[in-house]
Amino acid sequence: MNEMNTEGYVTEDGRKIGGVVMEMRNITLRFGGVVAIKDISFDIRQGEIRAIIGPNGAGKSSMLNVISGFYNPQVGEVWYKGERRPQMKPYQVARQGIARTFQNIALFEGMTVLDNVMTGRLRHMHAGLVAQSLWKGRAEAEEVKNRESVEKIIDFLEIQHIRKTPVGRLPYGLKKRVELARALAAEPSILLLDEPMAGMNVEEKEDMSRFVLDVNDEFGTTIALIEHDMGVVMDLSDRVVVMDYGKKIGDGSPDEVRNNQDVIDAYLGVAHD
Amino acid sequence: MFYREAGDFKTSYAEDTQTFPIRFDRYRYFAVLAVAFLVVPFVINDYWLNAVFLPFLIYSIAAIGLNILVGYCGQVSLGTGGFMAVGAYACYKLMTAFPDVNIFFHVIIAGGVTAAVGTLFGLPSLRIKGFYLAVATLAAQFFLVWLFNRVPWFYNYSASGQINAPERTIFGIPVTGAETAPWATYLLCLVFLTASALIARNLTRGMAGRKWMAIRDMDIAAEIIGVNPLRAKLSAFAVSSFFVGIAGALFFAVYLGAVEVGEVFGINKSFLVLFMVIIGGLGSIFGSFAGAAFLVLLPVLLKNLLVGGLGWPTDLAAHLEFIIVGGLIVTFLVAEPHGLAQLWRVAKEKLRLWPFPH
Ligand SMILES: Nc1ncnc2c1ncn2[C@@H]1O[C@H](COP(=O)(O)OP(=O)(O)OP(=O)(O)O)[C@@H](O)[C@H]1O
Ligand SMILES: [Mg+2]
Numbered sequence: 001m002n003e004m005n006t007e008g009y010v011t012e013d014g015r016k017i018g019g020v021v022m023e024m025r026n027i028t029l030r031f032g033g034v035v036a037i038k039d040i041s042f043d044i045r046q047g048e049i050r051a052i053i054g055p056n057g058a059g060k061s062s063m064l065n066v067i068s069g070f071y072n073p074q075v076g077e078v079w080y081k082g083e084r085r086p087q088m089k090p091y092q093v094a095r096q097g098i099a100r101t102f103q104n105i106a107l108f109e110g111m112t113v114l115d116n117v118m119t120g121r122l123r124h125m126h127a128g129l130v131a132q133s134l135w136k137g138r139a140e141a142e143e144v145k146n147r148e149s150v151e152k153i154i155d156f157l158e159i160q161h162i163r164k165t166p167v168g169r170l171p172y173g174l175k176k177r178v179e180l181a182r183a184l185a186a187e188p189s190i191l192l193l194d195e196p197m198a199g200m201n202v203e204e205k206e207d208m209s210r211f212v213l214d215v216n217d218e219f220g221t222t223i224a225l226i227e228h229d230m231g232v233v234m235d236l237s238d239r240v241v242v243m244d245y246g247k248k249i250g251d252g253s254p255d256e257v258r259n260n261q262d263v264i265d266a267y268l269g270v271a272h273d
Numbered sequence: 274m275f276y277r278e279a280g281d282f283k284t285s286y287a288e289d290t291q292t293f294p295i296r297f298d299r300y301r302y303f304a305v306l307a308v309a310f311l312v313v314p315f316v317i318n319d320y321w322l323n324a325v326f327l328p329f330l331i332y333s334i335a336a337i338g339l340n341i342l343v344g345y346c347g348q349v350s351l352g353t354g355g356f357m358a359v360g361a362y363a364c365y366k367l368m369t370a371f372p373d374v375n376i377f378f379h380v381i382i383a384g385g386v387t388a389a390v391g392t393l394f395g396l397p398s399l400r401i402k403g404f405y406l407a408v409a410t411l412a413a414q415f416f417l418v419w420l421f422n423r424v425p426w427f428y429n430y431s432a433s434g435q436i437n438a439p440e441r442t443i444f445g446i447p448v449t450g451a452e453t454a455p456w457a458t459y460l461l462c463l464v465f466l467t468a469s470a471l472i473a474r475n476l477t478r479g480m481a482g483r484k485w486m487a488i489r490d491m492d493i494a495a496e497i498i499g500v501n502p503l504r505a506k507l508s509a510f511a512v513s514s515f516f517v518g519i520a521g522a523l524f525f526a527v528y529l530g531a532v533e534v535g536e537v538f539g540i541n542k543s544f545l546v547l548f549m550v551i552i553g554g555l556g557s558i559f560g561s562f563a564g565a566a567f568l569v570l571l572p573v574l575l576k577n578l579l580v581g582g583l584g585w586p587t588d589l590a591a592h593l594e595f596i597i598v599g600g601l602i603v604t605f606l607v608a609e610p611h612g613l614a615q616l617w618r619v620a621k622e623k624l625r626l627w628p629f630p631h
Contacts, residue, residue: 089501090496090497091497091498091499091500094496094497094498094499099498108486108487108489108491108494110489110490111483111490115483119483119484119487119498119500120498122484122500123499125480127479127480129508132476132479133475134475135475139475142480143286143287143479147286148286
């Protein structure tokens with residue numbers, strides 16, 4: 001593995017990874033009798049692509065939901081940018097700069113692609129209701145300025161042609177891309193992707209992988225992603241957390257994880273004691 | 274006809290977000306405004322005013338208000354009648370308590386009072402949705418009518434229990450009371466409708482509208498990308514009730530002049546405005562106009578055609594009206610939730626491509 005210290009490390013392809021932006025400490029999350037996450041700790045560093053993998057039901061989505069404030073863990077602490085995060089509502093977490101996509105697409109079906117992506121900008125828009133109702137001053141200036149940023153993202157993800165299309169009419173692959181656009185529009189400091197390539201064909205997966213790499217490369221966005229396709233994970237990620245039955249069974253570079261006996265067992269389905 | 278986007282290139286994002294991006298639509302809009310402000314006031318008479326224009330203008334304001342709540346924010350309300358009553362009674366109390374203040378401001382403040390009451394009754398929407406919310410707003414409807422009936426303070430202890438609008442003027446011209454001229458009341462309501470439509474349009478094309486629609490389409494996703502559901506829903510209730518309150522104030526002070534609350538602002542009114550929104554088109558400002566026009570004109574048309582023309586009995590024509598409205602509601606709900614506005618949009622879409630549809 002690469003040299004790692006508090007300042008960060010340098011990846012094999014020469015990208016500089018910074019210090020820790022988000023740290024999960026001893027997280028335990030229960031739903032009644034079901035323990036979805038059992039005492040898990042890991043960190044996410046500035047500028048890296050961090051993967052979370054594991055078999056179905058391992059607790060990966062639950063972990064993203066803890067990060068985005070949708071679930072509150074019974075035990076454990078979330079540290080963000082060097083401070084312990086108090087209990088927060090999901091919209092407050094979003095406004096801190098944590099954006100995400102969902103395993104089952106969660107777009108606003110009745111709105112156009114443009115409006116969906118513009119909604120992603122809401123943490124950058126502050127005009128009051130009165131200004132908005134007159135479409136004057138700050139309201140108008142904000143609309144134009146934020147539209148420019150949104151158009152850049154629309155160009156970047158190559159969805160110009162469907163800008164004005166209601167999202168409900170789009171095919172699955174494009175919806176996934178629009179959802180990524182909406183998350184990117186927030187200019188997040190951490191981007192959470194829950195199975196961004198699920199249900200895609202090979203070509204769409206390649207496109208999506210390229211977008212993820214480009215986002216990380218061009219905007220320096222820190223990315224945490226869940227993915228089942230091992231090929232994709234190995235190609236994209238800098239470090240990998242492996243979960244199984246709510247427990248962390250591996251954490252390290254793709255190579256380390258691939259050679260970890262526990263991980264191999266989990267994926268080959270060795271009986272649990 | 275040259276109904277085209279081609280050759281009408283947008284060179285800035287500000288131009289692209291304007292209300293009527295296609296030049297022809299813009300011209301038609303100005304033409305309608307010009308006729309409404311410069312022609313109609315000179316030709317309008319009492320019959321047209323009371324049978325068609327005043328109800329159309331005032332119901333359009335109410336429908337715009339309700340559409341913001343139901344069509345844009347996805348929160349069902351059956352309390353429109355009750356909220357119109359709040360606007361009416363607020364206006365009445367203001368008119369009688371502050372006779373020196375212009376009625377124009379009374380109407381606006383009545384809207385503000387209704388916004389506050391609407392926000393209060395919107396609080397349950399934070400916990401309950403859909404059918405249950407509809408029932409809660411229905412309770413608001415009955416409660417408000419009961420309140421205005423039972424507490425004499427609201428009708429200034431008058432013996433009849435009614436409220437009556439005293440004469441008030443704007444620039445010396447009477448707009449309420451017995452001595453009004455048709456053009457004056459028409460213009461007053463037209464000004465309120467135009468302003469309401471502009472404000473509603475601006476709100477719905479900007480961030481406020483996006484937040485409302487996000488809540489409507491998927492509230493959990495909306496919250497996770499940063500929409501505060503409490504503020505989004507309550508602001509929809511506030512803005513919606515503001516317009517509904519203005520409509521109620523005008524309905525009482527300018528249109529009817531005297532109101533008995535149970536009769537005028539009962540549950541029927543809630544359904545009437547809801548039907549306007551459904552038939553006109555959920556989530557469309559233009560649809561609010563279309564729905565109001567349709568439901569105001571339909572009875573007038575049937576009466577003139579069937580009763581006046583063919584000599585049918587009046588009650589038969591009224592029954593036919595129920596059947597038509599009922600049938601349309603079902604049809605639109607099942608086949609075209611975006612209502613008349615969508616039919617119009619599809620027609621324009623076809624026209625834009627005509628005569629080469631491919
Ligand atoms: N809201 C909930 N209520 C009850 N149990 C839940 C809830 N959410 C998740 N679980 C349970 O927690 C466990 C972990 O689920 P989670 O969705 O996090 O798994 P996952 O790793 O994302 O799986 P997949 O690969 O199938 O998406 C499962 O046993 C699941 O049934
Ligand atoms: Mg999952």
